Amino acid sequence: MSFPYEYIFKYIIIGDMGVGKSCLLHQFTENKFVPDSPHTIGVEFGTRIVDVNNKKIKLQIWDTAGQERFRAVTRSYYRGAAGALLVYDITRRITYNHLTTWLTDARNLTNPNTVIMLIGNKKDLEGQRDVTYEEASAFAKQNGLIFVESSAKTGENVEEAFLRTAKLIFQSVQEGNVDLIPDGGITKSNATNTNNTPNLGQEKKSDCAC
Amino acid sequence: MSDTTTNNNSNSSVTTPVTPLVLEDENRGVSDEAIEASLDGLKHNTLKTSYTVLNTNNPHIDVNTQWIHNKLKEKEPEYTEKKNMSIFLGTWNVNGKKPSEPLDLWLKDPQMTIQPDIYAIGFQELDLTAEALLLGDTTRSLPWEQHILSSLQGDYVKLLSRQLVGILLCVYVKREHKPHITNAMSDIAAVGIMGMMGNKGGVAIRFSFYNTTICIINSHLNAHLDNVLRRNQDMRDIAKNIKFITDDGKTINIYEHDQLFWIGDLNYRIPLPDQEVKDRIKKKDFYNLFLQDQLYTQMKSGSAFEGFQEPPISFAPTYKYDAGTDEYDSSEKKRTPAWCDRVLWKTAKTAENVGILSYRRHELMTSDHRPVSASFIIKIKIVIPEAKSRVYQDIVKELDKKENDSMPDASISSNMVDFEEIKFMTPVTRQIVIENIGQVIARFQFIPKLDETSLCKPWLKISPIAGMMIPKEKIMLELTIYVDNLTSQAFNVNGESMDDILILHLENGKDYFISISGVFQKTCFGNTLENLVRYPHPIRNNIPIPSDQKKLSIPKELWRIVDYIYYNGLKEEGLFIESGVTKEMELIRDCLDSGEPFTNITFSIHSMAETLIRFLESLVEPVIPFNMYQQALDASSSPVSCKTLVSHLPAVNYNVFFYLISFLIEALSHNQENKLSPDQLAIIFSTVFLRPSPLSPQSQYPPEAAIVKKRADLILHFLISKDLL
Ligand SMILES: Nc1nc2c(ncn2[C@@H]2O[C@H](COP(=O)(O)OP(=O)(O)O)[C@@H](O)[C@H]2O)c(=O)[nH]1
Ligand SMILES: [Mg+2]
Numbered sequence: 001m002s003f004p005y006e007y008i009f010k011y012i013i014i015g016d017m018g019v020g021k022s023c024l025l026h027q028f029t030e031n032k033f034v035p036d037s038p039h040t041i042g043v044e045f046g047t048r049i050v051d052v053n054n055k056k057i058k059l060q061i062w063d064t065a066g067q068e069r070f071r072a073v074t075r076s077y078y079r080g081a082a083g084a085l086l087v088y089d090i091t092r093r094i095t096y097n098h099l100t101t102w103l104t105d106a107r108n109l110t111n112p113n114t115v116i117m118l119i120g121n122k123k124d125l126e127g128q129r130d131v132t133y134e135e136a137s138a139f140a141k142q143n144g145l146i147f148v149e150s151s152a153k154t155g156e157n158v159e160e161a162f163l164r165t166a167k168l169i170f171q172s173v174q175e176g177n178v179d180l181i182p183d184g185g186i187t188k189s190n191a192t193n194t195n196n197t198p199n200l201g202q203e204k205k206s207d208c209a210c
Numbered sequence: 211m212s213d214t215t216t217n218n219n220s221n222s223s224v225t226t227p228v229t230p231l232v233l234e235d236e237n238r239g240v241s242d243e244a245i246e247a248s249l250d251g252l253k254h255n256t257l258k259t260s261y262t263v264l265n266t267n268n269p270h271i272d273v274n275t276q277w278i279h280n281k282l283k284e285k286e287p288e289y290t291e292k293k294n295m296s297i298f299l300g301t302w303n304v305n306g307k308k309p310s311e312p313l314d315l316w317l318k319d320p321q322m323t324i325q326p327d328i329y330a331i332g333f334q335e336l337d338l339t340a341e342a343l344l345l346g347d348t349t350r351s352l353p354w355e356q357h358i359l360s361s362l363q364g365d366y367v368k369l370l371s372r373q374l375v376g377i378l379l380c381v382y383v384k385r386e387h388k389p390h391i392t393n394a395m396s397d398i399a400a401v402g403i404m405g406m407m408g409n410k411g412g413v414a415i416r417f418s419f420y421n422t423t424i425c426i427i428n429s430h431l432n433a434h435l436d437n438v439l440r441r442n443q444d445m446r447d448i449a450k451n452i453k454f455i456t457d458d459g460k461t462i463n464i465y466e467h468d469q470l471f472w473i474g475d476l477n478y479r480i481p482l483p484d485q486e487v488k489d490r491i492k493k494k495d496f497y498n499l500f501l502q503d504q505l506y507t508q509m510k511s512g513s514a515f516e517g518f519q520e521p522p523i524s525f526a527p528t529y530k531y532d533a534g535t536d537e538y539d540s541s542e543k544k545r546t547p548a549w550c551d552r553v554l555w556k557t558a559k560t561a562e563n564v565g566i567l568s569y570r571r572h573e574l575m576t577s578d579h580r581p582v583s584a585s586f587i588i589k590i591k592i593v594i595p596e597a598k599s600r601v602y603q604d605i606v607k608e609l610d611k612k613e614n615d616s617m618p619d620a621s622i623s624s625n626m627v628d629f630e631e632i633k634f635m636t637p638v639t640r641q642i643v644i645e646n647i648g649q650v651i652a653r654f655q656f657i658p659k660l661d662e663t664s665l666c667k668p669w670l671k672i673s674p675i676a677g678m679m680i681p682k683e684k685i686m687l688e689l690t691i692y693v694d695n696l697t698s699q700a701f702n703v704n705g706e707s708m709d710d711i712l713i714l715h716l717e718n719g720k721d722y723f724i725s726i727s728g729v730f731q732k733t734c735f736g737n738t739l740e741n742l743v744r745y746p747h748p749i750r751n752n753i754p755i756p757s758d759q760k761k762l763s764i765p766k767e768l769w770r771i772v773d774y775i776y777y778n779g780l781k782e783e784g785l786f787i788e789s790g791v792t793k794e795m796e797l798i799r800d801c802l803d804s805g806e807p808f809t810n811i812t813f814s815i816h817s818m819a820e821t822l823i824r825f826l827e828s829l830v831e832p833v834i835p836f837n838m839y840q841q842a843l844d845a846s847s848s849p850v851s852c853k854t855l856v857s858h859l860p861a862v863n864y865n866v867f868f869y870l871i872s873f874l875i876e877a878l879s880h881n882q883e884n885k886l887s888p889d890q891l892a893i894i895f896s897t898v899f900l901r902p903s904p905l906s907p908q909s910q911y912p913p914e915a916a917i918v919k920k921r922a923d924l925i926l927h928f929l930i931s932k933d934l935l
Contacts, residue, residue, distance in 0.1 A: 029614055031607065041625040042713070042722035045617075048610045070723055073711050076660030077721075 008058045009169050010080055011162070014102050015087035016095040017066035020121040023152035024087065025063045028162050033153050040065045043077055050163060052170045059166060071105075078109035083117065083165040088136075090120045090149060091128040096136065103143060115168045119161050120149040281605045282598075289597035290421065295387075295590045296567065298326035299553050301428065301473040302574070302581035305533070306338035306376070309353055309576070313361040316572040316581045324567075325364045326585060328419070329382040332428030334475040335577075336376045348373045355380055372396035372413045377474070379413045379428040392418045399451035401432075401444045412448035412474070416467060421591040422561070425467040427452065429474040435546070438504050441477055442514035468561035469588055472518060472554045475579065478505035479548040480527070487546050488538065491526050499527075503549055518554040521569035521584055528571050528580040535575065553584035562589040618719040619648030620679070629691050629728030632708065634735050634799070637692040642724070644687060644714070646679035653678045653717040667710045669697040670726060691728055695828045696904065698736030702749075703830065733803045734767040735828040739862045742767065748805030764865045767802045771822045772873050774808060779815035780876065781883035786894055790820030826898035833866050834859065836903035846920040849927040853934050868935060870895070871928045878929060892926035893918070899925060 013021040022040050026032050029046035044063045049056055062081070064074040078084070084106045088095040099118070106116055118140045120131065133149060140147035146164060150157035300316060317329070337350040351373050358380060359368065367388055371380035377398075383391060394417035402410035412429030429448055431441040454462050464470055480487055480502050490499045500506055500523055508514040527547035530539040539545045551571075557563045565587035571580045623643040632638055646652040655676035656665045666672060671690040679685055691708075693701065700706040712724040732749050734742055742765035744754035755761070779785055794813035798821045801808055808818075826833065834842050838855065845851035856867060874891050877884065900921045902908035913921075928934050 030611060042720055044720040046610075046614050049606050065723060069725065070711065073659050073713060073723055079660075 006055050006057065007170070007173070008060055009082040009166060011059055011061040011083040011085060011165065012077055012081040013061065013063045013085045013087060014074070014078075014106060015066055015085075015119075016089070016092075016098050016102075019066065019087045019089040019092075019095050020152045021066060021085075021087050022063050024085070024119070024121065024150065024158055024161070025061055027152045027155050027158045029061070031155070033155070035153075039067075041067075041070075043074065048162075050166055052163070052166050055170065057166055057170065059162060061162075075105060075109055078106065081110050081114055082169045083115045084110060085117050085119055085161060085165065086145070087119045087121050088131070089122050090131050090136075091122050091125050093130040096120075096131045099139070103145075113172050115165050115172070116145050117161060117165045118143075118145040118147045120147070121152055123149040123156060124151040124153050278602075278605055278609065281608075282602060285601050285605070286591075289594055289601045291592045291594055292562070292589045293420075293592055295327040295419065295588050296324055296585060297328040297330065297424075297471075297588055298583060298585045299330045299332075299426065299471055299473050300581055300583040301332045301334070301475065301551050301553060303334040303430070303475040303529075303551060303577060303579035304354075305335050305577040305579065307533070307576045308350075309357040311574060311576055313357060313574070316574055316583060317358065317361045318363050325384070327384050327387055328424075329358075329362060329366065329380075330415070330426045330428075330471065330473070331358055331380045331382070332413075332426075332473045333378040334376055334428075334430040336373075336378050338376060351378045354378065358382070369417065370394050370396055370415050372398060372415060374398040374400060374411050374413045375402075375409055377411060377413050377428055377430050379415055379426065381415050381417070381426065387419065390420050393423075393456060395454050395456075397452045397454055399448040401447045401451075410444060412452065414452045414454075414464060416454050416462075416464075419588075419590055421593045422469065422588065423467040424469045424471075424588070425464050426471045426473070427464060429472065429476065431475070431477045433477045435479045435481060438478070438508060439513075441504075442508055445472075445476075445514050465556075465558075468558050468591075469564060470556040470558075472515065472556070473552065473584075475529075475550050476505060476552050477548075477550050478503060478508070478552075479550075480504070480546060482546070484544055484546040487527070491547060494526075496524060496526070500549075505549070505552060515554055518556045520552060520554045521566045523549060523569065525569075525571040525582075528582055530578045531575070531580065533575065533578050536573075539578075551579055551582040553582060555586065564588050615648075616650055617648065618646070618650050618652035618716045620652050620654065620716055620719075620722075621645050621647045622714070622722050622724070625723065626725045626727070627689055629708075629726070631731055632691050632693060632728045633731045633796075634693055634698055634733040636796075637690055638728075639688050639690040642687050642689065643684050644679070645684040646681050648719070649681055651678060651680055652719065655715055655717070657713050657715045657721075659711070659713060666712055666726070667697075669693045669700075669708075670710060672712065689726065691726075693730060693736070695736045695830075698730075698733070698828075699738075699830050701730040702732055702737045703741050731803065733799065734765065735799060735825060736830065737828070738830045739765060739833070739866060740860075743862050748803060750803040750805075761862075764862065764869050768822075768825065768866065768869070770802060770808075771798075771818060771825065772869070774818055775815065775822065776873065776876070779819065781880050782815050782819075783883065783885050784816070785877065785884045785886060786819050786823065786891065787886075788816045788819075790814065790817030795821050795824065823894065823898055826895075832901050833863050833870070833899045835863065836906070839900065839902050839906075842900055842924055843917065843920045846924040846927075849931060849934055852924050852927045856928075856935075867899070870899075871925075871935060874929060875932060888926055888929040889922070892922040892929055896921035896925045 013025060015021055017039065022037055022044065023033060023035075025044070025046050026034050026037070029048050040063055042065055045061055046063070047058055047060050049058050051057070062077055064070075064077055086099065086102055086106060088099055090096075103116070106114070110116075118136065120133070120136050136149075137147055139145075146168070148157050148161050148164070150161055152158060298317075302316070317331075333351075333354060336354060337347070339347070339350070351371070355368070355371060355378075359366070359382070362382060365385045366382040367385050369381040369383050369388070369391060371378065373379075379396075381394075394415070396413065396415045398411065398413045400411035410430050410432050412427050414425060414427040416423065416425040418424075427448065429445070431444040449464055452464050456462065480499060481504065482499075482502055487499065490496075505515070505520075509516075509518065509520075527549045529548050529550040530545045531537060532540050538547050553569065555564060567585035567587060569582075569584045571582050574581050621644070627640050627642060629638050629640060644654065653676070656672055658665050665675060669691055671688075671692065673688045673690070674685075677685050701708060708728040708730045710726040712726065714722040714724060716722075734749050737749075741754060742749070743761040743763070744757065745752060746755065746762060746766070749767075775785070791814065794811075794817035797811045798808070798813060798818060800806070801811060834855075838858070842852075842855055845855045856864065859867060874895065878886055878888055878891065881887065896918075
């Protein structure tokens with residue numbers, strides 16, 4: 001093994017505004033809960049190297065803006081995602097009700113092997129719970145999603161959510177279901193392809209240079 | 211170690227991924243083997259790099275791995291525990307004898323308060339037969355090995371033994387330690403007759419005890435008083451020739467161990483007269499005797515066993531006795547007594563030195579040598595896998611953080627730019643400031659949205675569209691909205707709202723969305739005749755009447771302009787020839803759109819006249835529609851054809867045409883005052899009545915003179931023959 005990681009998986013985090021997408025990203029990449037971080041207006045990303053079956057995998061995570069008005073724009077970031085974390089807030093049913101729309105986008109805009117994980121966030125606010133575990137669990141089952149409830153605040157299940165997704169993607173890779181092409185969101189690290197930075201902008205660079 | 215690794219690999223290939231069991235496993239973090247494997251991989255890689263530079267063209271990655279490796283080593287104390295373990299090293303030249311007396315005096319020394327965790331027992335001259343030397347027969351070792359094992363008190367198991375002719379090394383460990391010993395292996399080096407036979411030489415055994423590596427060498431070096439240099443050379447040859455090849459193909463030498471022990475009949479002598487030696491022994495003056503010892507002097511001068519240490523000797527020389535007696539050699543040869551049998555050690559710089567428990571000789575009389583033993587305390591490093599995994603995770607996390615921190619970052623003064631009111635043909639510019647708040651150079655550029663090719667809507671201009679900032683630097687971006695004839699239709703006719711989202715992309719970093727909004731003031735300019743006749747009320751704050759309701763016959767704005775000129779300027783000299791004033795024309799336009807009367811503003815008649823021309827020019831489609839442009843040119847030579855053409859105009863267009871021609875004819879009737887000629891008017895108005903579609907090739911170049919004439923002719927027919935309408 002010549003690199004600290006052998007694969008790069010691209011993840012996107014999607015869901016309504018305020019469900020805790022950015023907090024999940026920060027908790028996972030920095031082990032920090034930043035309660036008052038500004039709304040994401042655009043797309044942020046972070047990376048972390050993880051171990052799956054003793055393989056080092058670099059996760060490249062794109063955190064998108066959840067506002068309805070950006071919907072059309074954020075769609076461009078789905079392309080090439082190996083994993084999609086679909087987040088709702090267990091204390092706000094409205095965010096749960098919107099899942100179908102998000103899921104439709106995710107299904108339409110990613111490839112069939114993209115692993116989609118449903119995350120019910122803010123698990124720490126048990127008192128304000130508005131969506132039961134059972135209900136969401138049934139929804140996940142119906143739609144073939146893996147499901148976990150997490151708290152970006154306490155960190156509970158945050159690691160799990162990201163790693164479980166990675167594990168499933170990796171399994172897909174091993175079973176040969178997924179092509180190792182950059183656009184599939186999975187890149188195998190090797191000497192000729194070590195570009196580990198997001199390539200949306202670079203792809204399009206040629207377009208706007210003219 | 212090797213077993214564990216193999217197990218792991220096979221596990222991974224049959225893993226079922228989403229069982230809670232696996233998840234728990236992950237919670238515990240990365241396994242020790244995994245870390246080792248990746249770090250081992252690193253070393254290989256370093257090797258490979260030096261050979262195949264082409265294959266590894268990303269030094270950055272290697273640096274990362276090296277960095278992790280170094281950090282992990284640096285933080286070793288955080289995940290290792292130290293434990294004291296004792297090792298007993300015994301050496302005996304048995305002079306070819308078979309076991310005949312109990313070994314308790316040697317191996318079970320009553321003065322020893324603890325049971326050693328490890329026994330390393332070395333023999334020399336175990337087998338002096340030719341078979342052993344020539345055929346490699348090792349059967350003679352068996353009785354000795356059995357004899358040792360039965361003499362060990364406590365639950366010991368044999369780890370490994372290795373024999374080279376008469377040189378035998380056996381390592382025993384307490385049964386409880388066996389599972390923690392890994393990578394046990396042995397090697398031999400012969401330096402005897404002709405430099406290769408096994409009558410002299412060394413055998414070595416190495417192993418890892420938890421995470422401490424130990425290597426033991428038992429050797430028999432060349433004999434005789436004068437052979438000092440030869441013995442030094444033997445030692446170096448043995449040290450050089452003994453190599454261990456680990457499972458993953460790495461070769462390690464004896465010095466690559468935390469603790470290295472060298473025992474055996476090293477055969478160094480004391481170069482003093484026999485009697486003097488014996489006298490000093492009698493007086494127990496070992497100190498002064500030792501100062502003459504060849505091994506001591508060789509080590510002191512750095513000629514042999516460099517870096518090795520020896521516990522202080524406080525016992526009489528162990529060679530040479532008359533077997534079975536306490537008498538030194540009484541034979542003819544009268545060999546001078548010597549400390550042939552020794553125990554030395556060398557601790558790696560990175561490891562903690564041993565503690566000496568004892569260094570003694572033992573009164574077994576089977577041989578012409580007395581056995582010798584030394585016991586030491588070794589600090590064994592025990593890696594706590596959970597702790598190591600945690601430290602490893604922390605290091606990787608630190609690296610991730612560094613990487614995340616080294617991404618460019620910028621702040622943007624506003625994500626939302628509201629232009630408020632935007633008027634036709636009136637540019638408005640807003641500024642936003644981006645600042646590099648990261649630690650690296652930030653390159654930015656605007657990028658198009660998915661499936662789009664342009665960065666923004668056509669009525670918006672961004673400047674600059676790309677740039678670079680050093681940390682803390684700010685750059686001002688200018689956003690300008692300008693709605694002209696070409697872009698106004700979207701708002702005037704199609705009722706689109708004025709907004710857009712821009713994507714500002716930081717190279718290797720995040721993307722920012724910038725929302726643009728504005729309210730376009732609807733205007734009769736840049737509009738269509740068809741649309742305008744659906745506004746009986748001022749266009750600005752009203753919506754068109756439904757298409758099935760009665761429309762105006764001509765746009766009321768057109769009527770207002772013409773009406774004004776008719777009453778106020780028909781006799782003005784230079785009408786339609788002189789230019790208007792831009793500011794005044796903006797005021798007039800405002801009145802037209804808002805329904806305000808012209809009486810509230812002041813302007814010259816020429817501004818109103820030019821407004822008429824500009825109004826017609828701004829129409830999305832001219833009075834003679836694009837699809838009739840070519841027909842019109844073709845018809846221009848014949849008044850009758852022109853009449854036919856005009857009769858085919860859409861209703862509103864026909865009305866407007868009729869209305870304007872009538873007006874122009876009226877204007878011409880005052881040519882005494884206004885000095886207008888039909889030719890002038892025909893030229894001026896033909897360019898706005900009749901033009902090619904902006905999408906057509908004709909519109910790319912200024913029209914040829916012949917075309918200009920044809921256009922003018924068409925209008926001229928109507929101006930000079932009143933009955934043509
Ligand atoms: N109690 C609690 N609050 C959370 C949690 N995750 C996020 N928040 C809060 O929810 C709000 C929105 O979080 P943010 O990550 O910005 O949401 P995003 O719009 O989906 O990115 C912030 O005020 C956070 O402090 C959580 O797990 N528990
Ligand atoms: Mg956010």
